[in-house]
Amino acid sequence: MFHTRTGQMKALLRQWQLQSMVIPGILWMFIFCYIPMLWLIIAFMDFSIAKPMLESPFVGLKHFRDFLTDDRFWRSIRNTLGMSSIKLVLGFPIPILFALLLNEIRSLRFKRTVQTISYLPHFIAWTIFGGIALNWLGEGGVINQLMMALGLQDRDILFNSEPQYFWWITFFTDTLKETGWSAIIYIAAIAGIDPGLYEAAELDGANRWQRMWHITVQSIRPTIAILFILAVSGILGSNFEQIFMLKNNMNMKMAESLDLYIYNMGLVSGRHSFSTAVLFARSIVALGLLLLANQSSKKLTGDSIF
């Protein structure tokens, strides 16, 4: 133990030029992620922007009581969990599959083209992409035309006015927009695999499926595990911009996620303490989920963040 630690220190000192590059990142995180945590205290106050912070009265758990007794809060929890679960169960494997398939393509030019095209939508802002999606879903939109041409429906359906479709709309639009981008990290992990492994397997007579499963997938397993743990801890989060663009008065009961709830009930009326209280509670739950996922992953696969 002692030996390895001094060994690590030595290695660290030897690489100080490289290691120092991480300092800006740490500083950034400290300033923007850790210092703001001090302000969590306003969750227990009646904070007003117009007054200095410490002059605001302490109110204990008032804001926590406020949202825990609000039926709309629980509805937003249900919606967030619903949308996140679909994303997690169905959405999580998609970029992995995409990366695996891409990896099997022989033509380098074709592979590059597909990869570039697939991650381009990521750079379109949700305000624009959402507008495009709304047109697709609207009267006379692509989806309606397609469904009618296939004989699956006989008149236009305003998909966005039917609450029951909303979770699926968020899932499909998100998949369409982000698959290519999310796959990049897997593609990078795959690129790091020693080609010698494939050659050896080929000599041993492994076919393509076997090579994909026993080499590619096994090699990127730690990456998958880490991303999965992070995805689980983010289950109470949602894509605010996406939902904000796609929601309307008719699908609100299925669309209001926790983020949107905080926005509607907190920020719109300038209730900063209330918003902070909800966010605080959410962070605690997220931390719990993270620890849980981390432990399970450690037990099941041996891979974990810490």
Place this chain on the structure above:
Amino acid sequence: MKSKPVRPILAAMMTVTLALSIAACSSNSATKENMPTAAPQAEASPEPQTETKLNAEEPAWKLDTSPVDLTWFVGANWYAHTWGESLASKYVTEKTGVNVKLEVPSGEANEQVTLMMTSGKLPDLISMGSWETAVKKLWEGDHVYALNELADKYDPYFFKVAGDGTLKWYRQENGNTYGVPNDSYSPNLMHETGMTAANQTFLVRKDLYEEMGKPDLSTPEGFLGALQLLKDKYPEYKGQPISPFFAQGNVPYGMTEYLQNLLAVPHEKDGKVYDRITDPDYIAWLKTFRTAYERGLINVDFLVDSDTQVEEKTNNARYFMMIREWTGMSAVNPMLAAGANPDSYYIAVDGPQNSKGESAKLFPGNMDGWMVTMISKSTKNPERAIRFLTYLASEEGQRDLFLGKEGETWDSAGGKPQLKAEFAEMLGSNIEKLEKEYGIMDTYWMMRNPVIVNQWRPEKAPVIKQMEDFANAQADIDSGIYKGLDPLGDSDVAVAWSRISQNWEEVLPELITAKDEAAFDKVFEGFRSRRDSYGFAQVMEYRQTELDARKAKMAE
């Protein structure tokens, strides 16, 4: 060597970046050169000196016309005009030395200002919707100057031009006034001129309406009958389905406030604030809309369409009838009238009416006006800021911004300024060019005073005037006092109201899509009991107190 084709592109990109940064540098240095001369001047001249020059009869901006930059936040994310390109803005900058840098919020104005308050850095001038919660916070948090104090110190001429009425209207309990409104109308003025700024109208597409034999839309039966006729005979226009109905601003505006005004639902009964949502006439009409939906005569597109979708349908005249502000149609209507089907524009007609057949009672303009403009305490040039506002509020400033430069955009005819004919024409044909290149008329409306500028407006195109006249005739001039009685901000009663009104936005679509009247009644009962549990009683109390206070203020 694979990277070879990349290089020329890279080189080109770097050149562009470099060129841009050089351009940015040079424009920066140009303004910065002026800064040092302006700032020390303001500091160097001690107050007593300026005081001797101050004169309540003479605008003070003339004392110092050295160049100065003022940032001006306009709380409307759709506001797309710039300062310094157009004729009017150049003229004003030349005259007063004030170069304005316009800023608009990227999202919601309220949030952006709240954010800026937290950081303690505010733009020099701020214009915001008078109803926004952030306005109250700016005032209470001492983030903006009391205009009366600044005026006492730097430019007493302000009191002459700001109008005693508006100053008094916005005076706070501590005796200070922090903002000047634009588009503020006093009831006296409206009675005098007949210009009421009433905006909410019921519009129909002229050709369809006339072909259908001008059906009566004021009763539920007539309304449903017309929709049926529309569905049977005119389901399509230019190959696309007609959208029979549109309500602007969705639930809280078009389907609630505007519709209630069309039905002349009273605001108070025997001195008590009236709960308009439960009015029997209003409920009856909501049920009419439900029936129309059930029979497939209307769709719910007006409840779900995004702004872009609405705009597209409007521009293609795909709506048959609309509850909509006529000002929003002042660009589209002339365009439609000049198009291939010259009769496919919109006209104002009598829309839904109450069971007594009374004509609509539309909201007129009011004392609150639209936006209020304030001077933030972050400004380094409070002196120049108040003088600039005074100038803009004066007749001279109003004229410079609204009409532009004499000889170029307007001429004096019989002692009265008159917009040149070509620009009056451009107003109808190419308003974008007018606003971009000349910046006159309603381009810079932040300090617009209708009392002064309306006399200079050219006669409107008939297709616009019809809607305006109709609205003016139905305006309920004395109802301005009822506008915005609801509690705002983060107090308990405001939170209660916010929960209630947000819930209503979800409930109204449920009412319209309810499968039968029994279901409608049930949803509505559910809303009422939820409303009570959220604290509706306190909201009504608040409205009553607010109304009483306003009445007292008006009586002063």
